[in-house]
Amino acid sequence: MMRETLVEPKDKRESRERLPVLLPLPFPGPLDYLPPSVGDIPEPGTLVRVPLGRREETGCVWDVDSTVPPDLAAPPGPAIDVRRLRPIRATLDIPRLPQSLRRFVDWLAAYTLTPPGLVLAMALRACNTDTPRPRLGWTRGETDPADIRMTPARARVLGALGNAPRSTGDLASLADASPAVIRGMAAIGLLRETPLPPEAHFATLDPAFNPPVLSPGQAEVAQELRAGVDARCFSATLLEGVTGSGKTEVYLEAVAEALRQGRQVLVLLPEIALSAQWAERFTKRFGAQAAIWHSDLGTKRRRITWRAVLDGQARVVVGARSALFLPFVDLGLIVVDEEHDTAFKQEDGVTYHGRDMAVVRARLADVPIVLASATPSLETVANVEAGRYRHLHLADRHGGALMPDVELLDMRTHPPERGLFLSPVLTDAIEQSFARGEQAMLFLNRRGYAPLTLCRACGFRMECPNCSAWLVEHRVRHELACHHCGHTEPMPPTCPGCQAENSLVPIGPGIERILEESRARFPDARILVMASDTLGSPQATAEAVRQISAREVDLIIGTQIVAKGWHFPHLTLVGVVDADLGLGGGDLRAAERTVQLLHQVAGRAGRAEAPGHVFLQSYVCEHPVMKALVSGDYQGFLAQEAAQRRPGFWPPYGRLAALIVSAHTAEAADRLARTIGEHAPRIPGVQILGPAPAPLALLRGRHRRRLLLRAPRNIAVQPILRHWLAGLRTASQEKVEIDIDPVSFL
Template identity: 70%
Template structure:
């Protein structure tokens, strides 16, 4: 044996393991994919860098390597895999994210390695016409249809059978007869977007912002803020065009890639071709093709969900995070990280610009602008002469709905008025299903999930009760599970299904469409829905937060928010901020073309600061008041938070571990521990949960405190402790 090399494996170990390079072999460089023995198995890993610089970050955010092993105990690597290497900046990003989130680096690396994508896709077999056909060939009707179907080019067996209306056996028989020849239909190289393809004409305000984005060189964070409909997308497209002219790749992160249909069409109009798409709905073959195209540079622009941040870009020149305020960028399961914040880290390590775009920037981003860490560009006007919608609140105490209904007469009249003019209207309620609670009128029993501290939501279309946390579902019972009373169960409160039923009774002639995550499954369904609305095949849209995500419906002039108070209660410190952002975004769907827009907010407490700010259009003033409330207590973004979530199968084990963490909690100036206490979801997926919250001043790093705390507490046995640095959810 000769050299020793560190290899990081996709498992929860503390760091890389050392392996030996066989005598006479050349040591593979860092980033190389290798096969190595682990116990009695053979596994894949990445050759790592020993003590690599993690960038200009505090020393406490660097990961520790594994303990050294004597040379004579090292096992040799088994093979070097023929696959694109993991770039240096991506490996440093993995180390940084692992250290920041207190996650074993192998688990972070696993998100970037993606063994199911690394291996090349197998050849895709297809058929083409074999020319010429023998003169003695008998031309049956089926053979004629096959020949006609192949006139435009080769097809797979399944595709050809569907196009020609024949069975697979006919095609195989023609192949055996020499009438068809087998061909490889592997996807050709990606077509590069053309940065100089003629795009839409920008306004003077848009051109000025685009010029500033194009001028950025090296690392720099720019907040691109603009009112809804101001054309932020077209502005950052110009920054993408500049990256392409420089021979670099670009990455665009969207919070909901399944809702990207209109975005993709705008990209095609600007650059002439579609970008490379990356999300969880991709099939295995498309995923492999896209991954390798990113690695070899043939995929010049990638649009994807947060996982696209871990793709192996070799020439990354720009990152854009659209709708940067969206909480969907926070991954809550497995490795917990915020894709917006980690995108800034990746841009810093790669020394490239990053653009954060939003009509409602998060308070965290605003604070970075105020501190001078981020540049700020602002688009104050809607593009094309459209005006911002008029917003008004409906006081439900003065204008209540009819008994058993949820739409105020004021909103009902407004919908009739707009539909009567041939315009489109939207009813917005951020709650799926028919009703959030099922109650027994006889004994008061509320039907709960057996695995979670949550009520079961009625989905009447499926005749099921479902838990939106763990996925448990059951048929709607005929008798009360508690007292056995018949016909006593009643739905309490509205979901979009119930509002749809009410709308059907009120507006029977209106063509209706429901837009919710359980009715629009995947990008294709979302694209069809958007197309139907744009083509004016729909009069009334009833939707959840999906409809707030950047859609452009030029004929939609009225937005009615069924429950503007939803989300304002609870213990979440960002509850009011999120509600204002969401309702401001959904209000922005109205009046995006020539006809003016109107927004009506149904509220039982219209005097709430969030509702007052929405009516006044004073988003800046609302955020300033939010900031003033958070500064004194060192709440984010003016302090740091880390959540410790204790979970166990038995409540006693969870309580014991939480008590131990409470007894060993750190103390000091600027450090405070809240808890332990039962989590709001004290039972989730069958596990009992307790929470503690570490809060520090902004100048105090939480990672070394957490490491020392966990080491002293030494939680073992049945309980598990999960760490969430910079938590977004407090459930």
Template identity: 65%
Template sequence: MVQSSLLEPLPTRKRVAVLLPLPFPYPLEYVVPAGLSDSLAPGDVVVVPLGARRETGVVWEQTTLPPELTPPPPPEIASTRLRPVKEKLDLPPVPRALRQFIDWVAAYTLAPPGMVLAMALRSHMRGTQGAPAAGWVRGEDPPATLRMTPSRKAVLGALGETPMTTAALSEKAGAGAAVIRGLADAGVLRSVLMAAPSPFAVPDAGHRLPVLEGEQDFAARELRARVAERAFSVTLLEGVTGSGKTEIYLEAVAECLAAGRQALVLLPEIALSAQWMDRFTKRFGARPAVWHSEIGQRARRLTWNACADGSARVVVGARSALFLPFRDPGLVIVDEEHEAIFKQEEGVMYNARDMAIVRARLAGAPAVLVSATPSLETLNNAETGRYRHLVLPSRHGGASMPETRLIDMREAPPPKGQFLSPVLVEAVKSTLARGEQAMLFLNRRGYAPLTLCRKCGHRMECPNCTSWLVEHRKRRVLCCHYCEYVTPVPETCPACEAEHSLTAIGPGIERITEESGEAFPEARILVMASDTISGPAATAEAVAKISRREVDLIIGTQIVAKGWHFPHLTLVGVVDADLGLGGADLRAGERTMQLLHQVGGRAGRAEAPGEVLLQSFAPDHPVMQALISGDFAAFMAEEAEQRRPGFWPPFGRLAALIISSESADAAQNAARALGRAAPYGEGIEVMGPVPAPLAILRGRHRQRLLLRTQRTIAVQPILRRWLAEVPLTSAVRVDVDVDPVSFL
């Protein structure tokens, strides 16, 4: 006879999904051991087995996403096949809002959710939390047998309401540590753990109120009102260079602080934080928390924890700051929203501008996009009513916009072997003679973009990429700016072995610096490029030198185009205004217009009027004519009309498939297979496959396909079905780029 106990069902073991920072398409399931059954919750950081190793992950739950973004469910696995969670780590849990955001980013970009988690979890895990300090508080009344010496009385008199460390108490009482230990042994003092002080001072919203008038005051009040609503909205703050956009959106930050909530400000360049931090500190009397790739491990841990407990009230950072665990986000600002650098081009390919709006929507907070030259996508959203639109048409304090003039390089060419037109040289000399500062801009690092042999015509090319090697003469090397391959400049041609036959073709910023040293021998020259300015500290020192007027001539790449305020700079010369207009990039005109408009905006930001000179071989190009007229709106309207008929963004959607392999044949065969399985239908078009413009990158052969749909058709479901139809070998990798910015 079967015993009744054997007929009873086995107890059901609790299952949990655990997301690992690995490229799995969904969280993995585990069972919860008895010892953790009551303490494990979504967001907890745990250790689980994976094969023969142990991995750290996060307990996950299903997130509600829009239908077009919802991925297919993972396969069902019987509980008997599941392995148990090993342990729960003593770390702050990943907040629910951040988990939702991670799921949303993964679903939109079609990236494995674990790889999105990795961007947050690696910072979360980096470093360990130090033990809290011990302090002293009053204990029992002194026993009658304890002799109360003057030193002991001084210690008791020095104690306040809050705990004090031994060192602090000893210093305040003027007594030694032995006196304090004696009182503790007698029970008169009691040891307690002290709360760790916040590493970030609280900014004071009323510290130094700005004087805003007219359009500035109206814009500031509008942004304050959006923050006070405590609801999601998006506002475009568009203003000419020098119109005070930063001061205005800092008033929205002030409103957020007054409401007791947290604010996030995204900047496109780490370097920009130097001058921005000074403005912030002047306004609020304290510095914000900073987040970017160059801060140390301890600062990362402190900032993460301060965001989680709410003590980091304002964070300024690069795009990765979106993945910080804000306790109560009340405002998200994207400064220079048009900048392409907000798009991460490798790994998880996401646009921080667009994901910042998602972050704000999930938090029920307003988002503010800021630019003097907004992207066409943002302008279209403003024109169709999706975003509010605030416009500042004039500079702050009565400063005038600089006059822009073209130098036709066909009519005023530079001397042979040089690159500065005599017209530009004379303008710089006149500016320096007046005691004012000038700037030369060329968006090309190094000495020369191409090195070739005068005898056989051989061009020095990267062995890993289809790109020319750039000469860096100061270091005497040739570099690839895509894979960082470096080789010394050879004495002989690698092809024909001719000696001393290699010559530099075209100008880079080093070559312009060399030419400027000869043309302006008395000028104090400062070069601002990523090669010469490494990190915020070096940037701050460079900015300080310019402000102290220890620099006469600034020569820079695109790092000088963004947000700087140099009041004594009155002339900007663009060495190659045509650079960037070539190629098949649909945004080439828009980007060139934005970049040159921004760099020209550095001139004449104070009392002295400014001037911008553009060296161009194509003065009739629409971009050049728009820069001369200063009519940015008309240029962007024309750009929109050119894109509308073919439903190019912002009137349609794009997604790129980049197929790569170490084998050219494998990449081509995989691309052809995807091409044969390409989706079709009304409002859907697939272009390619074709070799990518950079057909070889870091040793991998690359093919591209481009999916284009009408605005009303989501690309994610189409991409999922398309990729599921074509099995690929492990030798081939397919990267999905939704809303591509670069077409290389």
């Protein structure tokens, strides 16, 4: 009798033979490969080397089944015949990427309409695919020391060695001997080379090291946060507290709970400059430093940190928004500090909002997330009102400190002297602060000496050749600069328009001009400037913070960097040079951003025993923003903002997506934008605005046009956009970028 052979159906046979591999390249999805010719079939998350054309690429074996919601998922591409597939060449000796990270890559790519490979590239940017060389050290050899002439150096080496293997460097240092002595001892058998355990790059964190003394209100909120961590499931919590209320100390108690459970924690900060003071407070609390992650880290340190996160050795990571893509293996908590800050929005490359994607990352990992702010965003407040987030509130400043008094200075009533920008009322108050031995701060969110330079003879304005922007004078550097593309040029001796000599004059103030005025007005004051121009690294920021805390500075002059969560106990007076700056233009969030920024700036004053005072120089004192700042009624202001946005389905009560069309010529940009506009979808409830020139119609040499899609919250915009742009053909120099949930409208 013939033996029957069972043959699998073709579709099952092919699904077993083909493996999807996601490459860090702009393909629409994973590419199919055959399993390697030798060894086990790699599981999802395994990093592999695969052929691509004539070269070889590193990729990740991907999941067959997607967890992306159907309304976000792109339709699958056509399957390639299994006979055309090539095998995976090698698997890398690196732990598998966690499933929660792979799901996050898929979700973010689908939500932002980005090729998933470009998102994976951000997750693999610091991955070192080279096989690490084992660390080798020395232990005792088999030769009996009694049979060898024992020199003092050799005796010291054996004495320092003890029973534990040591590296050459450690052994040489402990024994006060040269590496040559150690190698000589190995040659005669006194020492034997042996593998060393992996190096511990991050010290152990102790959740019980230095617990803070919390007020009853802080302790109650901290207990709520600890309970959220202990529940081991997704929850989102807004931790709102007035400036100086101790939000950091409170959420660090949730971090301590995660550490007690042996889990990992991610803390996101909007600016890397903040990491210096934050790291100092963290070390004081837990006895060791957290792992730091930001763009200024060197390549070696980034690779060490990336691998330590994947190995579970790095228990707490504090970093910028890119830390979202680290391969946490046992994430137990995410914290987003200063959640309202627009610096969490990534504008270039893959566009995403770090705060919103942190919530997604927490939900996919099934862990709690804490969003902390003194001025929460309207988006977060709307989620609280809808019951999606819970709300915890710290109403009082820590240690009995009081909120500062906020006073409006009407510049029409108290104008500065001609050619100056500080009201006499403000300068007198600063002098009085100095007389009491206290510190003062002047805030102006504008770098450089002057935002505009023009000719007094013909009116010619110095403009960037690559952007629709005026050149900013930087008098310290003796140049004009564009803050959008980086173009610089020396200040010309004559007007480029009419050739008049010495006719170019600065218009308006930047912080360099305020510094010049302050030096003339307060000649004995020790002045420090805090701006991205002067603080080029976290180390420079840490030194500036040290000087302020040590009272080596009398007057701080700064841009928005001073509005972050600094704690300067001796700072009692804050003067905002131009409180109206930021209110102009058609930005949807202009008023909200201005209130948040100035409220945060004001919150630097009076954080200890001495009371604080804030002066806002304004020409529009009747503006709702100014009234909200003086009254301190932030909730009332948000209610007004919500009432204005809700009827028109503006965020957070509707959805927005921006299409930015760019080309090398204005004609090409107009033509492509018109074509896209002519094919705009016609769907009830969905409105298409534009095309129109972008506010920055020329940026880095490219002409830009914008279209805006607006829809109610119950309509997913991704399928609409995908269908709208499906058949679009663009020339090589033309580009269409999609920004889901835009923050900037430039």
